[in-house]
Amino acid sequence: MTYAEAERYIHSFEKFGWDLTLDRLRMLLCRLGNPQNHLTVLHVAGTNGKGSVSNLCANALTEAGYKTGLYTSPFVVDFRERFQINGEMIPKETFARLTTVVQTEIQALEQSGTHITEFEAITAIAFLWFSEEACDYTVLEVGLGGRFDATNVIQAPAVCGIVSISLDHTNILGDTIEQIAGEKAGIIKEGVPCCCYPLMNPKALAVLQETANALHAPLIQPSMDDVQINTCTDHGSRFTVQGVPYTLRLVGKHQIANALTALSMLCVLRDQGAVIPNDAIQRGFEKTAFPGRFEILSQEPLIVDDGAHNEEGTAALAATLSGIDKEKYVLMGMLADKDYVDSLAHIGAQADHLYCVPVQNPRALPPEELAKAARRFCKDVLVFSSCQEAVDAVFEKLQPKDMLLGCGSLYLVGELRTLFLEKIKQ
Numbered sequence: 001m002t003y004a005e006a007e008r009y010i011h012s013f014e015k016f017g018w019d020l021t022l023d024r025l026r027m028l029l030c031r032l033g034n035p036q037n038h039l040t041v042l043h044v045a046g047t048n049g050k051g052s053v054s055n056l057c058a059n060a061l062t063e064a065g066y067k068t069g070l071y072t073s074p075f076v077v078d079f080r081e082r083f084q085i086n087g088e089m090i091p092k093e094t095f096a097r098l099t100t101v102v103q104t105e106i107q108a109l110e111q112s113g114t115h116i117t118e119f120e121a122i123t124a125i126a127f128l129w130f131s132e133e134a135c136d137y138t139v140l141e142v143g144l145g146g147r148f149d150a151t152n153v154i155q156a157p158a159v160c161g162i163v164s165i166s167l168d169h170t171n172i173l174g175d176t177i178e179q180i181a182g183e184k185a186g187i188i189k190e191g192v193p194c195c196c197y198p199l200m201n202p203k204a205l206a207v208l209q210e211t212a213n214a215l216h217a218p219l220i221q222p223s224m225d226d227v228q229i230n231t232c233t234d235h236g237s238r239f240t241v242q243g244v245p246y247t248l249r250l251v252g253k254h255q256i257a258n259a260l261t262a263l264s265m266l267c268v269l270r271d272q273g274a275v276i277p278n279d280a281i282q283r284g285f286e287k288t289a290f291p292g293r294f295e296i297l298s299q300e301p302l303i304v305d306d307g308a309h310n311e312e313g314t315a316a317l318a319a320t321l322s323g324i325d326k327e328k329y330v331l332m333g334m335l336a337d338k339d340y341v342d343s344l345a346h347i348g349a350q351a352d353h354l355y356c357v358p359v360q361n362p363r364a365l366p367p368e369e370l371a372k373a374a375r376r377f378c379k380d381v382l383v384f385s386s387c388q389e390a391v392d393a394v395f396e397k398l399q400p401k402d403m404l405l406g407c408g409s410l411y412l413v414g415e416l417r418t419l420f421l422e423k424i425k426q
Helices: 003-011 023-031 050-063 092-111 118-132 177-187 202-214 253-271 278-287 311-321 340-348 367-374 387-397 410-425
Strands: 041-045 068-071 083-085 137-141 159-162 194-196 227-233 236-241 244-248 295-298 302-305 328-332 353-356 381-383 403-407
Touching: 003 092, 003 118, 023 092, 023 118, 041 050, 041 177, 050 068, 050 137, 050 159, 050 253, 050 278, 068 118, 083 118, 092 118, 159 177, 159 253, 177 202, 194 202, 194 253, 227 253, 236 253, 244 253, 244 278, 253 278, 253 311, 295 410, 302 410, 311 340, 311 403, 328 340, 328 387, 340 367, 353 367, 353 387, 367 381, 387 410, 403 410
Parallel strands: 041 137, 041 159, 068 137, 159 194, 302 403, 328 353, 328 403, 353 381
Antiparallel strands: 068 083, 227 236, 236 244, 295 302
């Protein structure tokens, strides 16, 4: 099997489909020798910020000299972004080989009527690779929810982290903060410390505390009062915690809160005996940057892509945009199952020109519907049938002093990022 064949095989599965017992994946993993049981895991859930916290922890552990696996979702540019060890994506030949191994066992299960989803299959591949490579630590980002997420088949992790919780995936997780928090709290294990976001919604925090108490799990919530913010700009931030200075390339005050969550998780590992010097955390935090999180592609004009895709994420993005005094062109597309009206309220208020584009996803909101809602918040709203058309149109008007932003969905950002970079090179 080649890499291209392996990727096609993986994408042939149903993408989603919760198993409320996780038994399907457990059966598959049992046939593979239960590789997940050989891992020392940091498990991270939440609505917004779990990718940032996961990357911050993984980079700090790598800088401390530990062989560190990282499993995230979704990808922006390359499918292999989801599987990394010490910052390097899984080799194509390794992915193809492990997919062949997993395929054999999946086919055996299918003969007995057990069908595996795409996320379950790639989670099994990730566990196999991290186990085979004998990672010292493995950072697992939850895909959706927590309680019934495929990553939650693990035994007790070393530490878990729960970042910001807000309304998202309400058709699956519930339509109240309390219900969604209950699903996220499903990753908390008996006696395992759980570190949570310092600015956590109080209703969500109450649910997390109740779950943690029932499981005798210490719930650790760092305080923003312990942080001295020196600078916070569209290029990142500098801040100090307990006399130790840190630099972040990730943009926004919310990223400082994410960093504080990651720092708390790393301190739990220290208490467990891990040797993680301050300078390793400093280097790991400073090097953390990845596609689609206020990624600056050009300075003149300022061109940025950001995967903000729900009300809380777009509110944080809008707060950053409010500090940028430029004519702002925004290319935006969203999925229909997101709270696109509230997201538009945040972004539309900051946009001088809003171009609505399609998202290549079955759950996409038609750009015409996005534009109809957007006209309440922005005077100049245009609709395009393709991202290419929108990018061509905006680059005819874009001046060096202006700003161009692509946002609304991580499924969109990858496409826009490629088109932006092609234009920048011309």
